[in-house]
Amino acid sequence: MQRLALGSFLFLLAACGSRLTPEQVRGLLDAPAGTVSQDTMALATRDLFLADSATSVENFAQLTKGNAGDGGAAGEIGGADVVCVGALVASIATFDTCALGDECKDELTIDSCALRIGAGDEDARGKIKLRLENVVDDAFDRSTLAIEFDGWENTREAGLLDTLGGSIALESTRATDDSSIELLFAADLDVNVKRKERALFDDGIEEHANFLAGLRFQASQTADAAEGSLEVLAFADTDGGREQSLAIRLSAEGHRVNAAQVTAGAALEVIGENGTFTCTWSAAESIGAHDGVTVTSQGECVDADGGTFSFSGEASTE
Numbered sequence: 001m002q003r004l005a006l007g008s009f010l011f012l013l014a015a016c017g018s019r020l021t022p023e024q025v026r027g028l029l030d031a032p033a034g035t036v037s038q039d040t041m042a043l044a045t046r047d048l049f050l051a052d053s054a055t056s057v058e059n060f061a062q063l064t065k066g067n068a069g070d071g072g073a074a075g076e077i078g079g080a081d082v083v084c085v086g087a088l089v090a091s092i093a094t095f096d097t098c099a100l101g102d103e104c105k106d107e108l109t110i111d112s113c114a115l116r117i118g119a120g121d122e123d124a125r126g127k128i129k130l131r132l133e134n135v136v137d138d139a140f141d142r143s144t145l146a147i148e149f150d151g152w153e154n155t156r157e158a159g160l161l162d163t164l165g166g167s168i169a170l171e172s173t174r175a176t177d178d179s180s181i182e183l184l185f186a187a188d189l190d191v192n193v194k195r196k197e198r199a200l201f202d203d204g205i206e207e208h209a210n211f212l213a214g215l216r217f218q219a220s221q222t223a224d225a226a227e228g229s230l231e232v233l234a235f236a237d238t239d240g241g242r243e244q245s246l247a248i249r250l251s252a253e254g255h256r257v258n259a260a261q262v263t264a265g266a267a268l269e270v271i272g273e274n275g276t277f278t279c280t281w282s283a284a285e286s287i288g289a290h291d292g293v294t295v296t297s298q299g300e301c302v303d304a305d306g307g308t309f310s311f312s313g314e315a316s317t318e
Contacts, residue, residue, distance in 0.1 A: 034236030
């Protein structure tokens with residue numbers, strides 16, 4: 001999995017149709033149609049926090065795949081476990097033959113039985129489906145890894161379950177001369193924290209959130225200089241749509257976002273159809289609840305001519 005994590009990119013399955021794709025992320029960041037204003041900065045801050053959470057889920061998926069190949073937790077292994085391990089090992093062996101630099105495609109399904117082996121997580125349920133495709137061209141190498149969560153559940157802590165549904169995606173395009181790289185990340189996820197014990201007609205949901213997130217990391221280098229940028233996609237649609245996009249640009253060396261850190265001590269560029277604004281936050285907080293995530297924020301933005309406006313408000317997920 002380390003090889004895939006370093007050089008592959010996650011892209012959304014065509015079968016997901018309406019889900020956010022890396023191609024859509026690129027288009028929305030290149031031509032943001034939303035307006036940077038007092039009314040939209042709360043929405044932009046919300047999506048910055050959602051991008052933070054979505055990339056954390058990606059790391060969980062990579063860790064899960066890596067652990068699945070280790071044979072599970074220590075303990076006695078029964079007949080059903082042998083079947084599970086055998087199927088998983090065979091799939092991983094095939095999946096790993098699709099190496100970077102090769103023109104190939106493959107797929108792998110991780111069944112939750114791999115987490116239940118021996119003294120493992122007896123409450124684990126569902127599957128994680130991965131599809132990998134590498135494309136080699138004269139000018140670039142492109143690798144595609146799609147991760148789809150199908151009814152996935154695993155123990156969070158005593159009495160609680162983490163549940164995941166939906167997909168995450170990352171597209172990576174590297175110039176063959178290593179002069180540039182572009183990473184595009186898209187996430188469209190339904191994430192819940194549930195109680196294991198619940199009464200009849202009780203869904204057991206303690207926390208619920210829908211994560212819609214997009215990021216782009218670009219880097220280039222020459223013999224004399226190197227530069228890179230990280231952009232986070234935000235949506236300013238008050239009706240929950242995906243047309244009024246904004247771009248939040250910050251400096252970073254990867255596609256991982258720490259929203260609490262950057263809003264506490266950094267000035268970020270927020271880009272819309274009305275120009276580029278430098279924004280700072282005096283406060284920002286994300287609170288998860290049964291009905292979703294609510295992000296409160298306040299701060300100030302300055303445009304290219306020195307004009308300023310203050311913002312304060314909150315925005316929630318569905």
